[in-house]
Amino acid sequence: MKEKIKVGYIGLGGRGLNVLQENFIKMEDVEIKYLCDVLESRMQLAVELFEKDGLPIPITTTCSDDIMNDPEVDAVVIMTGWNTHIDLAKKSMLAGKYTAIEVGCAYDLQECFDLIDIYEQTKSPLMMLENCCYGRNEMMALRLVKEGIFGEIVHCRGGYRHYLPSEDLFPERAYNHYRAHEYVNRNCEQYPTHELGPICKCLNINRGNRLMKLTSTASKSRALKDYVTRYLPEDSEFQNVEFKQGDIVNTIITCANGETILLTLDTTLPIPYYSRDFTVRGTKGCFEEDRFTVFLEGQTEDFLLYPGMKADEVFNKKQEKDFALYDHPLWAEYVKTEMRGGHGGFDWLVCRAFVESVKRGIETPIDAYDTVTLMAIAPLSEMSIQKGGMPVSIPDFTRGKWIRREPPLQTKYSLDEIVTDPDTPI
């Protein structure tokens, strides 16, 4: 077990800089040996963070090979845009590094197979840093599923329902953002991982269950053109552009064990953002993020006390009661200590999960198979939409191993089993 690990950190855009500042830079068992970005100016911003905290200044480089070629580097954290994750991840795994990538999908199935080929050849762990897998609601639901409180799980649902045009969709609105170009050129479920990551863990995907097929249907594309016309400068590169991305994309996945999963991409029509609609439905109860968090069969009193719908005190009271009863041990411990990092503390947990695996030299709780399963949704939904909603088979990236894969060595960050381990600090 390593006391301290050396990390090469690639990608210092908005998200990359934030995750560095809020998480990795604060970890005493992590040494950021390298900072890498194509822009010197972004590396300078990062260096200033280390100077401010009086920390040793990492080596800065615009060439990721410097990191891959350094045998001292234990792990590579890839925080670049979606469009460069895969090539960097391949290099990193081929160099034998633990590899973490920020969320995002592949463009093509072959990229997913390539990652699996390299993983099976090198055994270099690959982990998508899917922070919502460590959300408090998501982990509470996971605990209730594992303990059988919901009965047999039959259906799950989630949606990325976040109105982006006024936030970080267009470069005019956010630092050098590439996302708008994805919306110009593609029409698919581009961003499913925040819902599907936690859902896959509730359904034991790649360990006794798998995603079998999906159908995907996109609405017409109207909102972005309308927004650009009304709100972006006349000289914006997006004026008079036709966006291919439908405003709403619904995708339905069927699993090997008969469960269905509904995913919704909902990012261009005006709507308040306050949930990912995370929903787990079983024969004895359910979790619904939006309405009543936990609901158990026959639980009328709760339902009368709290009609089950959010709204400040009422909902928070219900949620606090549920946390008191059903909080996942990791979160129960976490809230007793200082919550850290961004996004209500779950960025910190997913980064710690990765670091703990590197220190122990064990598999990551979200592994290479889980990662490519999530990454494959975009190209698969694109195929289904292109074919007018035809069902598309989801490849078995485990090549049959899903039927009887043993869970890896477990830590308190495990998403397969509930492990309590007071000796590992959060």
Added chain:
Amino acid sequence: MKEKIKVGYIGLGGRGLNVLQENFIKMEDVEIKYLCDVLESRMQLAVELFEKDGLPIPITTTCSDDIMNDPEVDAVVIMTGWNTHIDLAKKSMLAGKYTAIEVGCAYDLQECFDLIDIYEQTKSPLMMLENCCYGRNEMMALRLVKEGIFGEIVHCRGGYRHYLPSEDLFPERAYNHYRAHEYVNRNCEQYPTHELGPICKCLNINRGNRLMKLTSTASKSRALKDYVTRYLPEDSEFQNVEFKQGDIVNTIITCANGETILLTLDTTLPIPYYSRDFTVRGTKGCFEEDRFTVFLEGQTEDFLLYPGMKADEVFNKKQEKDFALYDHPLWAEYVKTEMRGGHGGFDWLVCRAFVESVKRGIETPIDAYDTVTLMAIAPLSEMSIQKGGMPVSIPDFTRGKWIRREPPLQTKYSLDEIVTDPDTPI
């Protein structure tokens, strides 16, 4: 214009008796000339209602032909189970009667074509009494759509999310109910009309737009077998029965004008019932029954005041504010008068809409094309599920007339235009 109409009323089960008692029997411009049911005992219960109110006692008959053959009868109201709607509707239309049917789907597409053939041959109006088309929320949304407040409509959503096993699914729980047998034998979107009816009106279906295709996916079926084992008597006919109906069915419809519609059947897994998730999404705003009723682009203040989620006072305050601003004129008038009938008053409105059309001798606001469009969803979703989620074409029951159909003569009950008419009492 008729002062008073003569009605033959068929079907006196739970729903039929209720709609009679709460609505038609209270209408001074309606004479119930016939009561018809296969069971004398049910007709007796109905007769007692007339006796109690000192009203003339209708003729009772177990043979619907007595009604069809009476030239004095203006209209036939069919409140029997789904499984007998269509044969009775055919008879009634062939007899030249205005025909109303309770909600429910067809079993087979041919039944829908038969109804249209008979309609086009006889011109006898056929109206599904889809009460949710006259719900206050639904009509408020319809008004906002018609006035363009939501911009261009891109997507709609709704679900019948009503946990039935402990209510009226099993005969053990409800009067002689046939519904459980539908769940034993079929696997499809069996009950879409409460959401799809109002959505079709928001999207001008069959008048400039139409439903083009759908994909339907069912989860495994677990909840009913589990419920029967745990809660029904050991001698129940449903013990050891395999139910074909999947617990959750998601159906995605694509419209000729590019809108998508998501429908969810959610009736067997434990969940509180308080909404049909009626949702209309446009480029400038949306309606969401569950979360914030009306939300308009840039409306941050509202969002802060009322996080947009139901919960007694908070949500009701928001909803009252929205009603004050956007109430449909029919409802604005209705709430000033006494609200009548069941289901928060909208049973009354849909029955009045039918009666007004009969009195005036004009087309019904939900017409034969609208009715069969709704009825066709069950067999179409069944086909898609049978084919593993393949897209299925939705027939154009108007045979091209949808492209340029003129709206019928409008009344205040119209769902195509907003008509105010103080001279017609509610």
